Amino acid sequence: xxxxxxxxxxxxxxxxxxxxxxxxxxxxxxxxxxxxxxxxxxxxxxxxxxxxxxxxxxxxxxxxxxxxxxxxxxxxxxxxxxxxxxxxxxxxxxxxxxxxxxxxxxxxxxxxxxxxxxxxxxxxxxxxxxxxxxxxxxxxxxxxxxxxxxxxxxxxxxxxxxxxxxxxxxxxxxxxxxxxxxxxxxxxxxxxxxxxxxxxxxxxxxxxxxxxxxxxxxxxxxxxxxxxxxxxxxxxxxxxxxxxxxxxxxxxxxxxxxxxxxxxxxxxxxxxxxxxxxxxxxxxxxxxxxxxxxxxxxxxxxxxxxxxxxxxxxxxxxxxxxxxxxxxxxxxxxxxxxxxxxxxxxxxxxxxxxxxxxxxxxxxxxxxxxxxxxxxxxxxxxxxxxxxxxxxxxxxxxxxxxxxxxxxxxxxxxxxxxxxxxxxxxxxxxxxxxxxxxxxxxxxxxxxxxxxxxxxxxxxxxxxxx
Numbered sequence: 415x416x417x418x419x420x421x422x423x424x425x426x427x428x429x430x431x432x433x434x435x436x437x438x439x440x441x442x443x444x445x446x447x448x449x450x451x452x453x454x455x456x457x458x459x460x461x462x463x464x465x466x467x468x469x470x471x472x473x474x475x476x477x478x479x480x481x482x483x484x485x486x487x488x489x490x491x492x493x494x495x496x497x498x499x500x501x502x503x504x505x506x507x508x509x510x511x512x513x514x515x516x517x518x519x520x521x522x523x524x525x526x527x528x529x530x531x532x533x534x535x536x537x538x539x540x541x542x543x544x545x546x547x548x549x550x551x552x553x554x555x556x557x558x559x560x561x562x563x564x565x566x567x568x569x570x571x572x573x574x575x576x577x578x579x580x581x582x583x584x585x586x587x588x589x590x591x592x593x594x595x596x597x598x599x600x601x602x603x604x605x606x607x608x609x610x611x612x613x614x615x616x617x618x619x620x621x622x623x624x625x626x627x628x629x630x631x632x633x634x635x636x637x638x639x640x641x642x643x644x645x646x647x648x649x650x651x652x653x654x655x656x657x658x659x660x661x662x663x664x665x666x667x668x669x670x671x672x673x674x675x676x677x678x679x680x681x682x683x684x685x686x687x688x689x690x691x692x693x694x695x696x697x698x699x700x701x702x703x704x705x706x707x708x709x710x711x712x713x714x715x716x717x718x719x720x721x722x723x724x725x726x727x728x729x730x731x732x733x734x735x736x737x738x739x740x741x742x743x744x745x746x747x748x749x750x751x752x753x754x755x756x757x758x759x760x761x762x763x764x765x766x767x768x769x770x771x772x773x774x775x776x777x778x779x780x781x782x783x784x785x786x787x788x789x790x791x792x793x794x795x796x797x798x799x800x801x802x803x804x805x806x807x808x809x810x811x812x813x814x815x816x817x818x819x820x821x822x823x824x825x826x827x828x829x830x831x832x833x834x835x836x837x838x839x840x841x842x843x844x845x846x847x848x849x850x851x852x853x854x855x856x857x858x859x860x861x862x863x864x865x866x867x868x869x870x871x872x873x874x875x876x877x878x879x880x
Contacts, residue, residue: 424503432752433697433787434863438684441666442648443502449704449743449782450510454628458636460504463648464667470497470644472832473663473672475651475687478509479627479817480810481678482634482645483554483825484832489641491826492833496643497670499663501650505631507682508817511786513702513733513745515723516555516819517567518548518621520844521812522794526586532843534590541591543839547823548621554822558633560625561738565722567622570603572612572877576727580617587619594620608736609717610771612726622723624735627818654688659806674832677809678825680817681787690801694849695811696862697787699755702745703764704737704782705775713740715774729873732767742775744768748785750867755785790814792850798827801848808832812849 424444431439442463445451472488474481477500488494500506528537555562571577580597587593596618598606603613635645646665653664663670677688681697708716718736725733734744744767748760761783769776791797791812798810808831810824817824827845830837840846852862 429756429785430752433682433685436752438650438652439501439507439682441501441650443506445503445506446511446784446786447782448511448628448702448784449737449741450514450626450628452782454626454632457504458632459639460635461639461644461646464499464646464665464670466668468497468668468670470495470670470672472496472674472676473661473670474498474676474678475663476500476507476678476680476682477504477635477645477647478507478678478680479505479631479634479821480680480825480828481676482631482638483822484676484678484810484828485638485643485645485825486634486641487826487829488832489638489643492829492835494829494833495641496638496676497672498638498643498645499649499651499665499670500645500647501684502647504635504645504647505628508680508786508788509631510628511700511702511784512627512815512818513735513743514625514627514818515567515725515733515735516548516551516623516625517723517816518544518619518819519816520544520547520820521791521796521816522814524583525591526583529586529590536843538591539839540842540844543842544820547820550823550826551819552623554634555623555625555630557637558630560627560630560633563624563721563735563738565622565720567619568603568607568720568722568724569617569619570610570612570724570726571614571616572726572728574614577615579727580615584617604717607720608724608772609715610724611773612771623819624721624723625818650684651687656805661806674806674808676828676832677807677811678828680811680813681789683789683811688807690805690807690848691809691811693851694792696790696792696852698747698790698866699749699752699785700745700788700815701748701755701760701764701785702743702783703761703768703780704743705741705768706779706781707740708742708775712774712778716772718742728877730870730877732771734768734771741781742768742772747870750863750870760785788813788815789817792852796820796824796844797847797849798824798831798845799848800831
């Protein structure tokens, strides 16, 4: 049974945490003040912090979607009982701070960009794998009490000039990949889905499921532990040595020895955790707010007829949806650094965006506001790899904001790799090479945030002015 059952035992949430400059994610910290943490109910039993030396076949670092899914599939498909190490509370990082939108996607690239980068044959094979991954996600959602909201994904053109982009993407998805992708006019969006005043039209994808992410993570954990996995919160890895092929992972309570290690820490990867990850991920902040429940009059005025995932075509996109209890959640990218994350400007971006899209909600009470880090790969695509064939170290990282659904399948594939089972799909781009360095080389890593600041200014001009 968990020994961390009383809220007052948790260390305070740190709103300024920044993975590029903070000395690790801390230990036993409480959740960010998210709607998900407030409404998930009591956390399931865990195995408490590590309190002595342990030996394990496999250790998974990180207890978010990916880590718990890996432990689940190791148990259910390979008969391996993993030990999961978490620095803070279970699903403390990306998994309890996202928007809960599960889409048939992986990384930041569109399918037309897959064709440009790898050619049509590889793009079709990658699409088949991502579709299979979405089936993995759907099967886990079907067995979980996580408030699922199916219906698809509505991709809103926020300016008329974006319609050509969506029309091309819809055509590629229909003609090359066989999807039932439809284009909608502005009137169709507003009369059939929601009265978004930004909408100049939209592309609708049939695949998409919104979930309560923390409830889903709790379901993963229950299944993983039922299969024999152990989940240890408040157990950050503070030292790592490999001797004779055995990994010695030091935690505050004891050392865990393992023959194989899977890294599933997302954007919350501690600096120096492992050499194979140095400068391989660029963490980016995303903010989110949730309103009070809408009244019937407000629902009528906004014409919210859908609970499905909605995003718009801004480069720094808004993602939003109507929750089961009639609240609206909306999020977008925000600050550059953790120290700047709590500034009013970033909160106002979301409040103003909500009121612009839905004028009847101007001034509505905001009940929840939070932010969290997103693990962005430098080439915009995730990796599920063993970066060095001589080391039994694996990682699944770099979802770029599309990890709610694909993390389930990433966990399945990482479990397969850890178990030593090869597969023909492992020659696909997301499986056959490690995460890349910055395009300018490793020397450019210290200057990434300056470049990010300049890019954000350019994105704003391109999205709203030019």
